[in-house]
Amino acid sequence: MTSVLTLAGVSKSFGAARALVDVDLEVHPHEVVAVVGDNGAGKSTLAAMLAGVHQPDSGAVLVDGEPVRLASPATARQRGIAAVFQELALCDNLDVVENLFLGHELEAGPFLDEVAMERQAWELLDQLAARVPSVRMPVSALSGGQRRTVAIARALLGDPRVVVLDEPTAALGIRQTAQVLTLVERLRSRGHSVVLISHSTADVQAVADRIVVLRLGRVNGVFDADAATSEDLLAAITGAAPAAPRTRRPGAAPVEGGPR
Amino acid sequence: MSAGEDAGALRSLWRRMRAGELRMLPIVVALLVIWVVFGIANPTFWTAENLVNLSLQSVSTGVIALGVVLVLLVGQIDLSVGSVSGLAAAIVAVGSVQWGWPLALGVVVAVVVGMAVGLVYGIACTRLGLPSFVLTLAGLLVLAGVQWRVLGTDGSVNLPFGSWLVRFSQSWFVPAAVAWVAVVVVVLVVAGVALLERRRRVLVDLPAESLGRIAARCALLAVVLALVVGYLGRARGVGVSVVFFLALVVVADVLLRRTRWGRSMRAVGGSRRAALLAGVPVRRTLVSAFVACSALAAVGGVLAAGRLAAANQGTGGGDVFLTAIAAAVIGGTSLFGGRGSAWSAVLGVLVIQSIANGLTLLDLDSAARSIVTGVVLALAVSIDTLVRGRRET
Ligand SMILES: Nc1ncnc2c1ncn2[C@@H]1O[C@H](COP(=O)(O)OP(=O)(O)OP(=O)(O)O)[C@@H](O)[C@H]1O
Ligand SMILES: [Mg+2]
Numbered sequence: 001m002t003s004v005l006t007l008a009g010v011s012k013s014f015g016a017a018r019a020l021v022d023v024d025l026e027v028h029p030h031e032v033v034a035v036v037g038d039n040g041a042g043k044s045t046l047a048a049m050l051a052g053v054h055q056p057d058s059g060a061v062l063v064d065g066e067p068v069r070l071a072s073p074a075t076a077r078q079r080g081i082a083a084v085f086q087e088l089a090l091c092d093n094l095d096v097v098e099n100l101f102l103g104h105e106l107e108a109g110p111f112l113d114e115v116a117m118e119r120q121a122w123e124l125l126d127q128l129a130a131r132v133p134s135v136r137m138p139v140s141a142l143s144g145g146q147r148r149t150v151a152i153a154r155a156l157l158g159d160p161r162v163v164v165l166d167e168p169t170a171a172l173g174i175r176q177t178a179q180v181l182t183l184v185e186r187l188r189s190r191g192h193s194v195v196l197i198s199h200s201t202a203d204v205q206a207v208a209d210r211i212v213v214l215r216l217g218r219v220n221g222v223f224d225a226d227a228a229t230s231e232d233l234l235a236a237i238t239g240a241a242p243a244a245p246r247t248r249r250p251g252a253a254p255v256e257g258g259p260r
Numbered sequence: 261m262s263a264g265e266d267a268g269a270l271r272s273l274w275r276r277m278r279a280g281e282l283r284m285l286p287i288v289v290a291l292l293v294i295w296v297v298f299g300i301a302n303p304t305f306w307t308a309e310n311l312v313n314l315s316l317q318s319v320s321t322g323v324i325a326l327g328v329v330l331v332l333l334v335g336q337i338d339l340s341v342g343s344v345s346g347l348a349a350a351i352v353a354v355g356s357v358q359w360g361w362p363l364a365l366g367v368v369v370a371v372v373v374g375m376a377v378g379l380v381y382g383i384a385c386t387r388l389g390l391p392s393f394v395l396t397l398a399g400l401l402v403l404a405g406v407q408w409r410v411l412g413t414d415g416s417v418n419l420p421f422g423s424w425l426v427r428f429s430q431s432w433f434v435p436a437a438v439a440w441v442a443v444v445v446v447v448l449v450v451a452g453v454a455l456l457e458r459r460r461r462v463l464v465d466l467p468a469e470s471l472g473r474i475a476a477r478c479a480l481l482a483v484v485l486a487l488v489v490g491y492l493g494r495a496r497g498v499g500v501s502v503v504f505f506l507a508l509v510v511v512a513d514v515l516l517r518r519t520r521w522g523r524s525m526r527a528v529g530g531s532r533r534a535a536l537l538a539g540v541p542v543r544r545t546l547v548s549a550f551v552a553c554s555a556l557a558a559v560g561g562v563l564a565a566g567r568l569a570a571a572n573q574g575t576g577g578g579d580v581f582l583t584a585i586a587a588a589v590i591g592g593t594s595l596f597g598g599r600g601s602a603w604s605a606v607l608g609v610l611v612i613q614s615i616a617n618g619l620t621l622l623d624l625d626s627a628a629r630s631i632v633t634g635v636v637l638a639l640a641v642s643i644d645t646l647v648r649g650r651r652e653t
Contacts, residue, residue, distance in 0.1 A: 089538070
């Protein structure tokens with residue numbers, strides 16, 4: 001199967017900190033790929049790279065098998081990749097519609113087409129079954145869950161092929177977490193590929209097709225979501241034991257293995 | 261039922277005030293209070309002739325304050341607007357009087373120099389990451405020096421009274437008939453735009469402004485404009501330079517509220533990182549804000565030269581930059597970036613000039629003026645911080 005998006009041997013360092021080391025990742029059409037790992041494993045760095053915020057030091061990013069340079073978030077978007085960042089990255093002083101269309105506003109002649117934008121905003125939020133009191137409210141007045149919905153809705157706006165969600169369930173209540181996970185499934189059924197970043201193995205097992213485990217910047221195992229158990233995942237995340245035999249990448253053994 | 265409605269209306273008023281829609285309301289009230297107090301203290305304040313003077317005095321600083329609003333919106337500051345305006349005044353005066361340039365050429369050169377200064381700030385701020393506070397403080401000193409060099413040893417150059425720039429700033433007034441036609445046209449345009457927008461929204465089932473509210477808004481606008489035109493008309497009338505200033509404000513307001521550029525400005529001021537991640541051209545937006553600010557400062561300087569019929573070492577010096585920044589903030593533009601409106605330049609400068617004018621009429625010196633203006637500024641910043649603080653907690 002051809003993959004929509006591929007990372008081939010990608011590395012990224014920040015000074016002495018090696019955030020990503022020789023990472024391979026494939027994202028196929030209509031697939032939810034989960035990336036799990038402990039704090040500091042490099043998950044957000046991976047998301048930022050897919051979204052065009054960071055560029056790899058070495059290795060290649062391929063879209064439809066073609067090497068590309070995602071120089072900026074705008075370029076990534078043009079290539080059909082949109083991201084929701086861990087810290088959401090909304091402008092608090094702008095209202096919901098303004099945030100949704102920021103950077104790609106609809107225009108009628110030289111002026112903004114507020115009516116069209118507001119209408120599309122409602123449609124989009126309805127599709128996501130999102131409850132927002134008013135789309136003309138500054139996002140600073142919204143709850144955490146509502147803000148996240150706005151951020152996700154914004155990522156979906158240009159109908160991207162790949163949606164990267166960095167910790168979409170962090171700091172959410174049980175019901176809202178369930179809503180976000182339903183949303184992820186809805187995205188897949190609508191034809192998007194999803195890269196779901198999380199450190200909750202339970203969430204990930206509920207919706208993902210494939211699970212990639214990152215540990216200290218390296219891929220420490222790739223699992224089929226149906227086959228993997230929580231124990232397998234935990235072991236790969238913490239490096240407590242060698243990656244389970246179900247992994248497709250037996251070579252990726254932990255560096256400093258053994259139980260602590 | 262109606263009590264509940266009232267409470268609801270009040271609550272929505274408060275919410276909208278906090279949301280920024282009605283941030284202007286406190287300052288409008290403050291302005292009215294200032295006018296009433298000075299009017300009672302010295303009835304001369306209310307004479308049409310004095311108000312005509314007040315309006316003419318406000319133009320130069322108002323244009324500079326409009327530029328300051330733009331840099332504040334993107335979360336930056338420009339301390340050198342006074343020096344830029346002084347340099348522009350010097351270029352116009354020296355160019356046309358000593359070097360024999362046509363006046364128009366002097367004006368164009370002055371504005372281009374202003375834009376170049378803004379470009380340098382913008383590039384230094386975005387490419388080198390220099391903080392605009394220090395950058396423009398350096399600019400303030402450097403440009404004041406350049407201004408003195410341009411003026412030469414005399415330190416002062418007079419413009420001929422007959423020149424169009426002096427007449428434009430001092431003695432050109434809009435004929436009454438034209439002013440009244442303009443009032444009607446403005447009200448009709450505002451009403452037309454509101455009705456069109458309402459129709460479009462109703463057609464697609466979006467909540468729309470009620471016809472009553474549109475009517476009330478237009479009626480209020482008509483009354484305010486009619487009062488201004490009618491009352492100032494009892495003396496010399498509405499100055500052409502005043503109309504020029506208001507036209508600049510309207511253009512800036514439309515650009516800020518209705519175009520992609522304006523949206524980018526507010527986004528960059530709200531959260532530079534979020535704007536960047538959303539694909540907003542952050543650097544270009546910042547540079548454009550600095551360029552527009554310095555260009556407007558230059559225009560303000562040119563107008564000041566016209567109003568004084570001279571340029572000297574004091575033009576644009578002293579507290580001009582402080583007054584302009586204070587005007588922008590008093591008018592409701594946030595020092596913290598991302599919140600504000602072009603109209604805050606008008607309101608702020610009216611407050612400051614009314615205080616100056618009123619205190620002068622009361623024979624109080626500039627010490628009193630400075631103290632009162634400072635207190636008003638402190639109040640304005642407190643309101644700004646309060647609103648912001650409430651939002652973030
Ligand atoms: N901009 C940066 N500058 C320097 N170091 C960075 C930067 N971004 C990330 N790092 C480092 O890279 C490593 C991976 O960070 P990253 O944010 O990708 O982890 P994460 O898996 O998202 O963690 P978390 O679960 O806490 O969000 C960390 O050691 C971090 O300190
Ligand atoms: Mg992270």
